[in-house]
Amino acid sequence: MNESGARVLVEQIDQAMTGLAQLLAEPATAHFESLHPIFEDLERILVRKAGIDAAFAWAADMNQAGFKVGSSRTVDYLMQALDLSRAEAMARLRRGKALFDPPAEPEPEPAVDEDAAERERRRVEAQEKAERERKAQAAARGRDAAAEKRAVIDEELRALSPHASPGYNELLDQALVYAQSNAVGLLRHWLREQVRLANREVSRLHEANRAFHRRYVSLSDPDEYGGVRLSGYLPSDMAAMLSEALNPARTTGMEGSELQTFEGMSMGKKRAHILAAMCRNFLNTKTPNLRGVGSIIVSMTMEELENMKVDDVFPTSTGHLLDPFALMRLGEARSDAFVIHAQDGQALYTGTGKRTANLWQRIALFASELVCSHPDCDRPMSDCQVHHIVAAANGGETELANLTNLCWGHHRDNNDNREPVSPFGWADRDPGSGRVGHRKRRDDPVVMNDSPAAQRSGGAKIRKKYAETQEPLFTPA
Ligand SMILES: [Zn+2]
Incomplete structure (x- = not known):
C-alpha cells in the first residue's frame, strides 16, 4: 500500500459516508426493515x-x-x-x-538466598514469559474492539503489576478476544478479576514495596461550595491503620464527645467526623512541634465579625474559604490561630482558639442563635450575655455545648440551680434537636425561640440547610 492508494481508500470512505447520510436524510420515511442489517x-x-x-x-x-x-x-x-x-x-x-x-523486559524480581538452580529457573521463566508477550502483542494488533471497550481494557490493565503473570500483552490479547462476544460491563468485571489473579502471582514482598512506593494523599481544589475531595493510595499497613482509626464501632460509648452525634448518620459521614476529630486532636497535641505548619490562620475584620452573615466566607492561611458554620466547627480546635483586623487591615488581635475561647464561642453563638435564646425574645446578641446552661458553680464547662445567649433580663431570671419551688425556669438544651431553649419545670419540654428575629439567625438558616442531613448542630448535652 502506497500513499496514493491510501488517499483513494479515504476518498471512498468519504463518498460512502455521504451516501449513507443521504439514505437517512429523512429517517422518518426510511425503510427500517431493509436498512437495519x-x-x-x-x-x-x-x-x-x-x-x-x-x-x-x-x-x-x-x-x-x-x-x-x-x-x-x-x-x-x-x-x-x-x-x-x-x-x-x-x-x-x-x-x-x-x-x-517492543514488550518491556521485566527485571527479575529481587530474591533473597536463591541458589544457582533457582536463579536459572527464574531466568527461563522470564524468557518464556517474554516470548508469550511478543506473540500475544502480535495477535492483539489484528483484533478489533470498539473504542469504548478499548478504553475499559486500558483502564483495567493499568492496575496490572509489571511482574504479573500473565503479562500485559497476554491479558490485552485475551481481553480483546473476550470483548468480541461480551458487553462492556461484563468485560470490565472479567478483566478486573483476571488482573487480580495475575497480580497475585507476584511475590507479596515485592507487591508491598510497590504499594508503599505509590503512597500519596491529595486534596482537590475547593468546589463551588468550598468543599474538597480527598483521594489517595495507601499500602496495606497504612490502610489498615487508617480504616481501624476511622472505624465508627470504636467510638461507641464516647458519650460527651463530638462523636456522639452518630445516631442515624451514614457510615461515610461518621468517618468524616472521626477524621476531623483525629486531625483536631493531632493538631492540638502536636502543634508545639509543628510551629507555623499545623495552624490554620483565619483572618477577618472586626466589622465582618460583628456583621457576620450566614453566607459570608473568610480566608484562611490554607487557602480554604470558611463560612460561619465551618468557623464554628473549627473554633473548638485549640491550635487554630486567627487574626482580627481593623478596617484598615491592621491586626487588632491575634491569638489561638484556646486562649480566646470566649471570642470563638461568641462567634459560634452568634452564628447559631443571633438573639437571646428565650422563647419569643428578640434582643440581639449585643444585648446578650453568654450564659452557662449548667452553671459553672455546678461543674458546667465553658464549651460550646454548654453555652447560650441570654439577654440581661432573661439571664437574671434564669433558675441556675433548677429549684422546683422557683417560678422561673432555666435555659436548657433540647435533647432531640440539640437546640437551646427554655424549660419551665423539670418535666416540661424545652421551648425554643422561633421568633422572626431568631429565624433570621445564621443558625436557623444553617439548621434549615442541614435539616435533610439529620445532623444536629450541637452534641445534645
Ligand atoms: Zn431574652
Whole structure:
C-alpha cells in the first residue's frame, strides 16, 4: 500500500459516508426493515477505526509529529491536527504503545538466598514469559474492539503489576478476544478479576514495596461550595491503620464527645467526623512541634465579625474559604490561630482558639442563635450575655455545648440551680434537636425561640440547610 492508494481508500470512505447520510436524510420515511442489517454491519466495520487510530498515533509519535504544531509532544499534534480532546489523544497514544512498542523486559524480581538452580529457573521463566508477550502483542494488533471497550481494557490493565503473570500483552490479547462476544460491563468485571489473579502471582514482598512506593494523599481544589475531595493510595499497613482509626464501632460509648452525634448518620459521614476529630486532636497535641505548619490562620475584620452573615466566607492561611458554620466547627480546635483586623487591615488581635475561647464561642453563638435564646425574645446578641446552661458553680464547662445567649433580663431570671419551688425556669438544651431553649419545670419540654428575629439567625438558616442531613448542630448535652 502506497500513499496514493491510501488517499483513494479515504476518498471512498468519504463518498460512502455521504451516501449513507443521504439514505437517512429523512429517517422518518426510511425503510427500517431493509436498512437495519446494513447499519448493524456499519457499526461492526467502524469498530476497526479504534485499532487504526492507535497505529496512527504510534506512527505520529515515532515521527515526532509534535514538531508540525510547534511542540515537542505528539499529544499536541493529535489534539490540534485531529481536533481531539487531551484524554482521547493520550488514550490513542497509550494503545499505540501497548500494541507496537517492543514488550518491556521485566527485571527479575529481587530474591533473597536463591541458589544457582533457582536463579536459572527464574531466568527461563522470564524468557518464556517474554516470548508469550511478543506473540500475544502480535495477535492483539489484528483484533478489533470498539473504542469504548478499548478504553475499559486500558483502564483495567493499568492496575496490572509489571511482574504479573500473565503479562500485559497476554491479558490485552485475551481481553480483546473476550470483548468480541461480551458487553462492556461484563468485560470490565472479567478483566478486573483476571488482573487480580495475575497480580497475585507476584511475590507479596515485592507487591508491598510497590504499594508503599505509590503512597500519596491529595486534596482537590475547593468546589463551588468550598468543599474538597480527598483521594489517595495507601499500602496495606497504612490502610489498615487508617480504616481501624476511622472505624465508627470504636467510638461507641464516647458519650460527651463530638462523636456522639452518630445516631442515624451514614457510615461515610461518621468517618468524616472521626477524621476531623483525629486531625483536631493531632493538631492540638502536636502543634508545639509543628510551629507555623499545623495552624490554620483565619483572618477577618472586626466589622465582618460583628456583621457576620450566614453566607459570608473568610480566608484562611490554607487557602480554604470558611463560612460561619465551618468557623464554628473549627473554633473548638485549640491550635487554630486567627487574626482580627481593623478596617484598615491592621491586626487588632491575634491569638489561638484556646486562649480566646470566649471570642470563638461568641462567634459560634452568634452564628447559631443571633438573639437571646428565650422563647419569643428578640434582643440581639449585643444585648446578650453568654450564659452557662449548667452553671459553672455546678461543674458546667465553658464549651460550646454548654453555652447560650441570654439577654440581661432573661439571664437574671434564669433558675441556675433548677429549684422546683422557683417560678422561673432555666435555659436548657433540647435533647432531640440539640437546640437551646427554655424549660419551665423539670418535666416540661424545652421551648425554643422561633421568633422572626431568631429565624433570621445564621443558625436557623444553617439548621434549615442541614435539616435533610439529620445532623444536629450541637452534641445534645
Ligand atoms: Zn431574652
